[in-house]
Amino acid sequence: MSNNLKVLFVAAECTPFIKVGGLGDVTGELPLKLKELGADVRVVIPGNKDLDYPTEYKGDFPVKMGWKEETCIVREIINAPVTTFVIDNYHYFGRQGVYGHRDDSERFAFFCSAVYEMIMRFDFMPDILHLNDWHTAPTAMLIRENEREHHQLSQISIVYTIHNLEYQGVSDRSIFNLFGVKEVVFKVDKVEYYGCFNAMKTGINYADIINAVSKTSAKEMLSPKFGFGLEGVLKNRMQALRGVVNGINQNTWDPETDKYIWSNYSKDNISGKKKNKKELQKALGLKIEDVPLFSVISRLVPNKGLDLMNRAFEYILKANNQLVLLGSGEKYYEKMFAELSEKYPGLVSLNFEFNSEKARRIYAGSDIFLMPSLYEPCGLSQLIAMRYGTVPVVHKTGGLADTVIDETRNQGSGTGFIFNTYSNEAFIRTIRKAINLYNNKKAWAELVKRAMVRDSSWDSPASEYLSIYSEAKTENNKRKHKGRT
């Protein structure tokens, strides 16, 4: 069925062109895999000042934004691995930073309206419109609310992937008014949320199939703790909710060929990992010793489990183990870590930056990867860590629960360590277990090997997406007969 299936994949970021987090990796990798499987895929992203790739002009047209009109310029990235369009407008996207602007709701409202216009004007009517996160979700509303007038739109089946439910794009009603859809749509069973417009909610209510980026995350979303106020809306659409864990590009993340690390290695020859460790210790100014070297590579934002790190770090360092941290974010955390590093000279390396080459060297040279996220819809770093034989210690949530096998409960077949309760005690207890096993050289080497052979490729997620696409078609047909939305 994949042959000639036309897919339009819409997201706010896409590697290698522009990336903030995991969403960018997924947009850069999943469409490519779908293309390999025979689908006719196109990607659409918004423009950005940092997007420094040659493009070709494809056209421009006016986009209605309430009573105003803005111009959309469509460009195509030259030689992109998958046909990739950039939606541009000097006012909204001639800036740096994908997110974090005061008018983000309006910027992405423009993006959605422009994608809708592009579908209407360009010679590519997709079978599947695959939207991602709140920035793209209102496109679903535009398609469905205009299909009575433009019948061809009803042929489009819509899949909506939620990468992070916490960010919902809630804004006041004036943003809703920009879309020019009927006033009656602004109702609680559609897009209204406590008097506001909720972009995430439009995606949930208008998509044919909704999916989370892991099975556990799909379940967690239905609870008040992880539903972020939308658990009720999701429960209403539970029949249409799926979960597909992400993959990573195993060709670009490969310790056997990675040209940024000091010594290449594979599951059959792990000794190269030791060389990387020594070089990493040297490069970071750490003592060259055979003690467990812990790593954290993360954006420094609360949901990444930062409130558990202080005490755990203290525990690690007191016992003369080592720690390297790479990532930037909230200054408060940077200060907290800086205090630790003064207290334990030679044992800690703090790197408050995003540096992808350094990240590779840390994945290759460290022993234990810490990822105590409070919630983690999927998580990609634990997959990369395993690929590089760095044993993850993770909280049992979302994709972390679905991708790591706990060695304690599955002795001899685990790929990392999992703690159930989000507490300092549970995290530290699990770190202690990891250190104990590290000292059993034979068992540790086997654990490292098992982590390395885990298949984290896109092969199986991509075929799951193809099944979801076909389910979306079925749902869309049912809807047309029954008249949902």
Ligand code: GLC
């Ligand atoms: C978001 C989630 C992360 C996931 C990524 C890609 O960043 O927080 O868990 O891996 O999206 O789906």
